[in-house]
Amino acid sequence: MDEPSPPPIPRDLHCEYEERPFKHCTRCGETLEDDAGGFQVSKAYKNGECVMEYALCDHCRTAMMEEFSQESKKRLSTFQDESVDLERGLHLCSVCGQGRDGEGTDDYVITGVCEHDRLLHSIMICGQCADGVQELLSAKTKDTWRRFVDENFPGPPGEGEYPEIEETKTTPMPVFSIKV
Numbered sequence: 018m019d020e021p022s023p024p025p026i027p028r029d030l031h032c033e034y035e036e037r038p039f040k041h042c043t044r045c046g047e048t049l050e051d052d053a054g055g056f057q058v059s060k061a062y063k064n065g066e067c068v069m070e071y072a073l074c075d076h077c078r079t080a081m082m083e084e085f086s087q088e089s090k091k092r093l094s095t096f097q098d099e100s101v102d103l104e105r106g107l108h109l110c111s112v113c114g115q116g117r118d119g120e121g122t123d124d125y126v127i128t129g130v131c132e133h134d135r136l137l138h139s140i141m142i143c144g145q146c147a148d149g150v151q152e153l154l155s156a157k158t159k160d161t162w163r164r165f166v167d168e169n170f171p172g173p174p175g176e177g178e179y180p181e182i183e184e185t186k187t188t189p190m191p192v193f194s195i196k197v
């Protein structure tokens with residue numbers, strides 16, 4: 018019997034800015050749809066609003082992970098094995114099980130692993146659990162992430178409009194190497 022084909026990429030994981038699925042890698046600009054290795058989409062929400070979104074082609078994702086320290090990678094994979102449920106989808110925190118609209122979960126990060134126009138895996142992680150994950154990371158790994166953000170997300174126009182910009186730089190890291 019044929020495997021059921023994976024669902025299309027849901028609206029939740031579309032690019033807010035363009036109001037359609039992501040077409041290009043945020044880091045290198047490569048077209049995503051034809052990329053055989055698949056790609057990852059992540060979006061971070063604060064108070065229910067999307068504050069950051071990006072797509073990474075398989076090449077860029079791997080390149081970034083390679084820059085992470087060994088120690089961070091090891092801790093993350095242990096954490097993923099022990100504490101993350103990859104089956105809860107985009108509405109329940111993959112770590113604690115809280116729903117998006119639960120108490121104190123207006124902040125969350127959603128991540129999908131996609132191939133062509135299909136969604137292979139998806140997880141949500143609430144702000145609190147995401148903060149916990151940050152503590153697993155070494156300074157080197159956090160630097161890699163910060164550099165990615167600095168290089169790809171120029172500061173917002175109109176100063177003072179986004180007081181939490183510093184926070185958006187540290188929270189929504191693509192920490193899960195969801196290669197299932």
Ligand SMILES: [Zn+2]
Nearest residue numbers: 042045074077
């Ligand atoms: Zn890329």
Ligand SMILES: [Zn+2]
Nearest residue numbers: 110113143146
């Ligand atoms: Zn949680």
